[in-house]
Amino acid sequence: MQALYAQLLVGLINGSFYALLSLGLAVIFGMLNIINFAHGALYMMGAFVAYFLLNLGGISYWWALLFAPIIVGIFGMILERTMLKFLTGLDHLYGLLLTFGIALIVQGVFQNFFGSSGLPYAIPDQLKGGMNLGFMFLPIYRGWVVIFSLVVCLATWFLIEKTRLGAYLRAATENPTLVRAFGINVPRMITLTYGLGVGLAALAGVLSAPINQVRPLMGADLIIVVFAVVVIGGMGSIMGSIITGFALGVIEGLTKYFYPEASNTVVFVLMVLVLLVKPTGLTGRAA
Amino acid sequence: MKKSIASLLLGTALAVTTAGAAFAQDKTVKIGALSDQSGLYADLGGPGSTLAAQMAVEDSGLAAKGWKIDIISGDHQNKPDIGTAIARQWFDVDKVDIIVDVPNSGVALAVNNVVKEKNGVYINSGAATSDLTNAQCSPNTVHWTYDTYMLAHTTGQALVKAGGDTWFFLTADYAFGAALERDTTAVITANGGKVVGGVKHPLNTPDFSSFLLQAQASKAKIIGLANAGGDTTNTIKQAAEFGIVKGGQKLAALLLFLTDVKAIGLETAQGLNFTETFYWDMNDQTRAFSKRFSEKMKNGAMPTMVQAGVYAGVRHYLKALDALGGNPHDGVKVVDKMKSMPTEDELFGKGEIQPNGRTIHNAYLFEVKKPSESKGPWDFYKLVGTVSGDQAFTPLSESKCALLKK
Numbered sequence: 001m002q003a004l005y006a007q008l009l010v011g012l013i014n015g016s017f018y019a020l021l022s023l024g025l026a027v028i029f030g031m032l033n034i035i036n037f038a039h040g041a042l043y044m045m046g047a048f049v050a051y052f053l054l055n056l057g058g059i060s061y062w063w064a065l066l067f068a069p070i071i072v073g074i075f076g077m078i079l080e081r082t083m084l085k086f087l088t089g090l091d092h093l094y095g096l097l098l099t100f101g102i103a104l105i106v107q108g109v110f111q112n113f114f115g116s117s118g119l120p121y122a123i124p125d126q127l128k129g130g131m132n133l134g135f136m137f138l139p140i141y142r143g144w145v146v147i148f149s150l151v152v153c154l155a156t157w158f159l160i161e162k163t164r165l166g167a168y169l170r171a172a173t174e175n176p177t178l179v180r181a182f183g184i185n186v187p188r189m190i191t192l193t194y195g196l197g198v199g200l201a202a203l204a205g206v207l208s209a210p211i212n213q214v215r216p217l218m219g220a221d222l223i224i225v226v227f228a229v230v231v232i233g234g235m236g237s238i239m240g241s242i243i244t245g246f247a248l249g250v251i252e253g254l255t256k257y258f259y260p261e262a263s264n265t266v267v268f269v270l271m272v273l274v275l276l277v278k279p280t281g282l283t284g285r286a287a
Numbered sequence: 288m289k290k291s292i293a294s295l296l297l298g299t300a301l302a303v304t305t306a307g308a309a310f311a312q313d314k315t316v317k318i319g320a321l322s323d324q325s326g327l328y329a330d331l332g333g334p335g336s337t338l339a340a341q342m343a344v345e346d347s348g349l350a351a352k353g354w355k356i357d358i359i360s361g362d363h364q365n366k367p368d369i370g371t372a373i374a375r376q377w378f379d380v381d382k383v384d385i386i387v388d389v390p391n392s393g394v395a396l397a398v399n400n401v402v403k404e405k406n407g408v409y410i411n412s413g414a415a416t417s418d419l420t421n422a423q424c425s426p427n428t429v430h431w432t433y434d435t436y437m438l439a440h441t442t443g444q445a446l447v448k449a450g451g452d453t454w455f456f457l458t459a460d461y462a463f464g465a466a467l468e469r470d471t472t473a474v475i476t477a478n479g480g481k482v483v484g485g486v487k488h489p490l491n492t493p494d495f496s497s498f499l500l501q502a503q504a505s506k507a508k509i510i511g512l513a514n515a516g517g518d519t520t521n522t523i524k525q526a527a528e529f530g531i532v533k534g535g536q537k538l539a540a541l542l543l544f545l546t547d548v549k550a551i552g553l554e555t556a557q558g559l560n561f562t563e564t565f566y567w568d569m570n571d572q573t574r575a576f577s578k579r580f581s582e583k584m585k586n587g588a589m590p591t592m593v594q595a596g597v598y599a600g601v602r603h604y605l606k607a608l609d610a611l612g613g614n615p616h617d618g619v620k621v622v623d624k625m626k627s628m629p630t631e632d633e634l635f636g637k638g639e640i641q642p643n644g645r646t647i648h649n650a651y652l653f654e655v656k657k658p659s660e661s662k663g664p665w666d667f668y669k670l671v672g673t674v675s676g677d678q679a680f681t682p683l684s685e686s687k688c689a690l691l692k693k
Contacts, residue, residue: 003504010496115586116329117517120552123528130530136500139528211528212493213520213550217326221493256488256497261460263497264489 006136007257008250013142015249016149017204021222022229022241023153024200027160030236031173031193034084035092037100039226040219041107042198045072046205047214048110051121061124061210068206069199076198080191103220110216118213145207152203153242156196160238169193225264228271234281244282312613314354318344318601319383321373321398322413324362327491327517328390330546331591332413334360336388338583339594342576343601349609356605359383363394365490370394371401378405384616385410385604388597392416392463402427406618410604412596415515415542416466417681420645424688427618428644429625432596433564435463437679438541439470441562441650445672446509446539447478454539455507456485457498457522459514467513467541483507488514495522499529503536511539519543520550527555544591548667553658556667562679564650565592565634566668572633581665589665599632600646638676643688647676 021043028036049071050064059067079102087095123141130139160166172179172186180186205219212218225248233244248267255266262269274282320337323329337360344356359381363370370389377383378401386402389395390413402409403425410429411419417436419428454475458464464487472482484505486498499522502510510531512519519540526538540547543561567577567589576598580590590598607624608614615621622644630638630646638648652672661667683691 003500006500006504007497010494010500013496014494111325111329112585115546115588116325116327116333117331117520117546117550120524120550120555122552122554130528137503137530137534139530141528142496211525213517213524215517215550218493221491253497257501260486260488260498264492 002135003257004254007253009133009136009138010142010256011250011253012246013146013249014252015246016146017208017222017245018226018229018249019153019242019245020149020200020204020207021226022233022245023156023238024197024204025226025230026233026236026238026241027156027200028194028197029230030160030238031169032080032084032190033092033173034087034095034099034194036197037096037223038079038102038106039099039198039201040221040223041103042072042076042219043201043205043208043222044110044216044219045075045106046202047121047209047212047218048114048205049202050206050209051119051214054121061206064206065203069202072202072205073195073199077191077195080194084194085187085190103223107216107220114216116215116217118215118218121209121214123210141210145211149204149207152200153245156200157238157242225267228267230281232267232271232274232281234283237281237283240281240283313616314349314352314613316354316356316385316605316608316614317381317383318356318358319374319377319381319386320358320360320388320597321363321370321377321386322360322388323365323390324360326365328365328413328515330550330588331516331544332388332390332593332597335580335584335588335590335594336413336597338580339590339598340387340601342580342583343598343605347602347605347609349605352609354608363389363391363398365391365394367394367397371397374398374401375405378402378407384408384614384618385601385621387411387600388413388593390414390593391461392418392466393461395419396423396462399423399425399428402618408604408618408621410597410600412600413593415463417470418462418466420641420643420686420688421681422687424643424686424690426644426690427622429600429622429640429646430644431600431646432592433542433562433650434645434680435467435470436681437564437650438467438562439474441652441674441679442539442541442560443471443474443511444478445560445652446537447475447480451509451537451539452478452480453507454480454482454509454511455502455505456482456511456513457495457502458485458487459490459518460487461490463515464513468511471511471513471541485511488518490518492518493521495525496529498522499526499531503529503531503534507536509537509539512541515542516544516547517550520547523551523559524555544593545589545665545667546591548655549588549665553656553661553667556655557657559655560652560671561655562650562652562674563592563668564648565590565595566651566653566670567665568668569651569670576633595634599630599634602632603628603630603640641680641683643681643683643686643690645680645686647680649676650674650679 049068053059233240322332361373385408395414417434635648653668
C-alpha cells in the first residue's frame with residue numbers, strides 16, 4: 001500500500017509536466033486554431049536557455065524561471081508574426097505541417113551543436129535534498145515542481161476564463177471582425193497569446209532541466225504523449241487539459257508499478273478508448 | 288536534373304563495379320556505417336562512428352596503393368525493420384561490402400542475418416549482446432569492442448566479490464537489456480549472490496522515478512542498470528535525486544560510455560565503477576588519435592570506445608584486404624583472412640579474432656573522478672584495474688557458436 005502512495009505521488013509529478021505542456025497547447029489551439037507541433041522544441045529551448053543563462057551569464061535557476069519563458073516567448077512571437085500569421089483561416093493541416101517543420105529544424109540545429117546525450121543542469125541549492133514522508137523519500141525539487149506548476153496552471157486558467165483580458169481573447173476567437181470593431185487590436189492579441197503558450201512550454205522546460213538531461217530531443221520524446229493528453233482532455237479546453245494532464249501522469253505512474261512494459265503505451269490506449277466513446281474528448285464541446 | 292545526375296552516377300558506379308569484377312585485382316571498397324544518427328545512442332556511435340571509419344581509411348594508406356574506398360552512412364533509428372531495410376538496399380543497390388558499427392542489439396541481431404544472407408562483412412562495435420558471437424554467430428561477423436558477457440564478468444563480478452550479493456535490475460526492455468541481465472545474473476549466482484527483483488522499462492524512458500522507488504523498496508544492495516545511453520544517464524541522475532546512493536544502495540552502471548559521463552556531469556557521476564575497453568587518455572597513441580578525432584567533431588567530443596572500435600575494426604579489415612591483394616567481394620573469405628591475422632592497432636593494442644568472430648583485447652575497470660581531480664573538459668576516468676582479454680570475454684569452451692563445431 002505504501003508503495004502505491006509513492007507511485008501516485010510520482011505520477012503527479014510527471015502529470016505536472018503534462019499539464020503545463022498541454023495547457024500551452026490548449027491555449028494556442030483554443031485561441032489561434034493552430035496545432036502547435038513545435039511545442040516540444042520550444043520546451044527544449046526553455047531548458048537550453050536556462051542552461052546558457054547559468055553557464056554563460058551566471059544567472060541562477062530562479063531568474064531563469066522568469067527569463068527563459070520571456071526569451072523563448074519572444075522567439076515564439078517572431079514565429080507567429082513571420083509565418084504562422086499567414087495560415088489564419090486555412091485548414092489545420094497547414095499549421096501542423098509548418099510547426100512540425102519548425103520543430104525538426106530547431107531540434108536539428110541544437111543536435112548539430114550539442115549532440116544527443118545532453119548537458120547537465122544542477123538542482124538549485126535551495127531545493128536540494130529531500131524529506132522522508134514515511135511511505136517514500138520525496139526529493140524537495142519534485143515537490144516544488146508539483147506545487148509551482150499547479151499554481152501556474154490555475155493562474156492561466158483564471159487569466160483566460162475569469163478576467164476581462166481573457167474575455168476579449170475568447171471573443172476574438174469567436175468573431176475577430178466584431179471584436180476589431182470595438183477597437184481591440186486582434187492580431188497583437190493573437191501574437192501575445194501565442195507568446196504566452198510558448199512561454200508556458202519554456203517554463204516547463206526550465207522546470208524539467210534539473211530532472212532530465214538538457215537534450216535536443218527532450219521535447220520530441222514528450223510531445224506525442226502531451227498531444228494524447230490534449231486529445232483526451234478535449235482540444236482547446238483549458239481546465240480539461242490541466243485535469244487530464246495530472247490524471248494521466250498518475251495513471252502512467254500506476255502502470256509503471258503494475259505492468260512497466262506497457263508504461264509508454266497506456267496513454268495511447270486511453271486515447272483510443274476516449275476517442276471511440278467521446279470523439280470530442282472528455283471535456284470538449286462539439287466543434 | 289537531380290535525377291539525371293543520380294542515374295549518371297549510378298551508371299558510372301555500376302560500370303566501375305562490373306568492369307572491376309572482370310579483373311581479379313579489384314581495388315574498390317564500399318563501407319556502410321549504420322548507426323543511430325539522432326537518437327539516444329547517437330553520441331556514442333552515430334556521426335562519430337562514420338568519422339572514425341573515415342579516419343581508418345585515411346590512416347590505412349591504401350589510397351596511395353591505388354585503392355578506391357567509399358563510405359556511406361545510414362540512420363537505423365533504433366528500429367530493426369529500418370536497419371534491415373537499409374542493409375538490404377546497401378547490399379543490393381549500393382553494392383556495399385561491409386557494414387560497421389550498428390549499436391542497439393535488437394537492430395544488430397537483425398542486420399547480422401542480412402549480412403550473412405548477402406555474404407557481406409559485418410564488424411559490429413556498437414551493440415552489446417554476446418549472442419552475436421555465441422548462439423547467433425555468423426561466419427561473416429566480427430564483434431569488436433565489448434559485449435554483455437564481458438561487462439558481466441568485469442564490473443558485475445567485481446561488485447559481487449566486493450560484497451554486493453543482492454541485486455535489483457533496471458533493464459531496458461529489448462534484446463540488449465535481456466542479454467545483459469542474463470549474463471550478469473549468471474555471474475551473480477555463480478559467485479553466491481542473489482537477484483531479488485527487477486523491472487523492465489521501455490527503451491528511451493524520460494522518467495525513472497517509479498522504477499527507482501521500486502528498486503529502493505527492494506532493499507537490494509546493488510541496483511544493476513542493464514540499460515545504456517540516455518536511459519542510463521537519466522537513471523543515475525534521478526537516483527541521486529531520490530537519495531538512493533546516500534541510502535546505502537550502490538548503483539552498478541554495467542554499461543557506461545564517455546559521452547554518458549559527460550552528460551551526467553562529474554558532480555553526480557563521481558565514484559561510479561564500470562568497464563570500458565578504450566579511453567582516450569590511456570597512452571600517447573590514444574591521445575594523439577583522440578585529439579585528431581575531437582578536432583573533426585562538431586561538438587569537440589572525444590571518441591567513445593564504440594567509435595574507437597569502428598576505427599580499429601575498419602583498419603583491420605583494410606589490412607586483410609591489402610593482404611589479399613584485392614577485394615574478392617566475398618564476406619566469408621575476407622572475415623576468414625581477418626581471423627587468421629593477429630589484430631594490432633594504436634587504440635586497442637594487440638589482440639586476436641576468435642573463430643566465433645569475437646575480438647579479444649584488454650578490458651579496463653575505471654572509476655569516475657571527483658570534480659576536483661578532473662583537469663580538463665574530458666578528463667573523467669581513473670584506471671583502477673586491467674582485465675586481460677581471455678579473462679574478460681567468453682571462453683571458447685563455453686561458446687555455443689556453431690562455427691566452433693567443425
